[in-house]
Amino acid sequence: MPKITYIEHNGKSHTIEIANGLSVMEGAVQNNIPGIDADCGGSMACATCHVYVKEEWFNKLPKKEDGEEDMLDMAFEPKKNSRLSCQLMVSDQLDGLVVNLPEKQV
Amino acid sequence: MIKTDALIIGAGPTGLFTAHQLKLIGLNCEIVDNLDKIGGQCIELYPDKPIYDIPAVPECTGEELTNNLINQLKPFDIKFHLSERVEEVKKNNENWEVKTNKGTEFSTPNIIIAGGVGSFEPRKFSPKECEKFENKSIFYSVKDKTVFKGKIVSIFGGGDSALDWAIELSKDSKVNLIHRRDEFRGAQATVDKMNELAKNNKINLFTKNQLKSVNGKDNLESIEIEHDNKEFKNLKTDYVLGFFGLIMQLGPIANWGLNIDKKTISVDTEKFETNQKGIYAVGDICTYPGKLKLILSGFHEGALAARACFKLARPNEKYRFEFTTSSKSIKNRLGVKE
Numbered sequence: 154m155p156k157i158t159y160i161e162h163n164g165k166s167h168t169i170e171i172a173n174g175l176s177v178m179e180g181a182v183q184n185n186i187p188g189i190d191a192d193c194g195g196s197m198a199c200a201t202c203h204v205y206v207k208e209e210w211f212n213k214l215p216k217k218e219d220g221e222e223d224m225l226d227m228a229f230e231p232k233k234n235s236r237l238s239c240q241l242m243v244s245d246q247l248d249g250l251v252v253n254l255p256e257k258q259v
Numbered sequence: 260m261i262k263t264d265a266l267i268i269g270a271g272p273t274g275l276f277t278a279h280q281l282k283l284i285g286l287n288c289e290i291v292d293n294l295d296k297i298g299g300q301c302i303e304l305y306p307d308k309p310i311y312d313i314p315a316v317p318e319c320t321g322e323e324l325t326n327n328l329i330n331q332l333k334p335f336d337i338k339f340h341l342s343e344r345v346e347e348v349k350k351n352n353e354n355w356e357v358k359t360n361k362g363t364e365f366s367t368p369n370i371i372i373a374g375g376v377g378s379f380e381p382r383k384f385s386p387k388e389c390e391k392f393e394n395k396s397i398f399y400s401v402k403d404k405t406v407f408k409g410k411i412v413s414i415f416g417g418g419d420s421a422l423d424w425a426i427e428l429s430k431d432s433k434v435n436l437i438h439r440r441d442e443f444r445g446a447q448a449t450v451d452k453m454n455e456l457a458k459n460n461k462i463n464l465f466t467k468n469q470l471k472s473v474n475g476k477d478n479l480e481s482i483e484i485e486h487d488n489k490e491f492k493n494l495k496t497d498y499v500l501g502f503f504g505l506i507m508q509l510g511p512i513a514n515w516g517l518n519i520d521k522k523t524i525s526v527d528t529e530k531f532e533t534n535q536k537g538i539y540a541v542g543d544i545c546t547y548p549g550k551l552k553l554i555l556s557g558f559h560e561g562a563l564a565a566r567a568c569f570k571l572a573r574p575n576e577k578y579r580f581e582f583t584t585s586s587k588s589i590k591n592r593l594g595v596k597e
Binding site: 190192193194196198199201222223226227229230231233259 | 300304305376382385416417418438439440442444469487503504506507508522543552
């Protein structure tokens with residue numbers, strides 16, 4: 154199974170095996186990773202599963218859909234490498250992905 | 260104090276259908292919601308998005324679903340208390356005493372929490388010093404636009420609210436519009452209008468910028484914004500408006516002594532009752548083994564919670580299960596003529 158690394162804002166790192174087909178958000182929620190709220194449950198309606206993707210990974214990810222950038226406008230301290238983790242589907246190509254979590258989601 | 264058989268917190272689809280179920284079985288109810296309109300997430304988050312999994316409705320938008328549920332409630336007289344948030348819940352003998360932030364008080368044996376993911380609150384700026392100026396020089400909604408007349412107003416956001424207010428206030432104020440990227444997500448006509456005003460220097464447009472800090476002693480004096488390329492700019496400003504949409508906060512529900520796990524409330528699957536007798540949770544806010552956050556699940560949960568309310572609201576009567584197709588008393592309640 155692909156391994157995804159979540160780094161909390163305080164630096165604490167969690168590397169977890171996540172089944173293909175789940176989203177990076179679902180992987181975090183199911184494994185109780187603190188720092189991902191996912192209030193809307195993955196319907197791209199809340200921007201509380203916001204993550205920063207490590208530079209080397211950012212360009213390898215599938216492009217954002219229109220709605221994702223609109224929601225990121227509302228995220229807490231969005232940056233150029235911001236993504237909504239509910240839109241990142243885990244696959245073998247994502248094995249080794251590292252995401253940093255923002256200080257808070259709201 | 261308003262006496263009612265059941266008080267519903269949340270006017271989303273689950274709250275609305277639960278009200279319908281209560282009225283069908285002859286109980287009265289009132290509904291409180293923090294939003295200024297009926298519909299909950301359906302109306303606030305996705306009014307135009309199609310939903311495909313409402314039984315017997317192949318496709319409808321959040322707004323259509325809400326309107327249909329409101330239509331279904333037409334036979335009944337239900338009092339809505341909108342723009343009010345329930346703050347306090349206290350036990351008084353057999354009843355719960357409930358108080359909202361506007362001071363409305365209820366006494367009821369049954370409280371049904373149909374609160375989704377909590378109440379909608381405006382998203383705020385991240386710099387901590389912003390709190391100091393909140394509701395004085397920094398606002399997340401406009402109540403009285405006359406205070407901005409002749410002043411410098413810095414507006415943040417890229418949606419319709421930010422654009423509409425930038426255009427409106429540019430008539431009588433000096434307006435800075437600041438947004439984190441070049442694209443705006445407002446209606447095209449509004450974006451065009453704003454761009455035209457920016458071209459004619461009626462609006463000072465700063466894209467790819469975000470708020471870095473705010474400065475001032477008692478009153479706000481200036482703000483600092485940061486460009487994507489790390490350049491800082493200091494802007495003299497009297498007022499700041501932030502339009503970043505709404506966020507859901509569990510809010511005071513957390514203080515009512517309920518079993519809460521990750522912003523959801525544990526319930527049983529017979530009555531959808533919480534650990535407190537007479538307080539139920541239905542829809543997205545409740546959790547139990549196998550819980551699905553689907554609108555249809557909320558309808559089922561509300562129907563069962565409504566039956567449980569009957570026992571506490573009518574302790575001396577026996578609830579009889581009836582079908583709407585055949586029951587005379589239900590048809591009377593619906594005002595259906597034979």
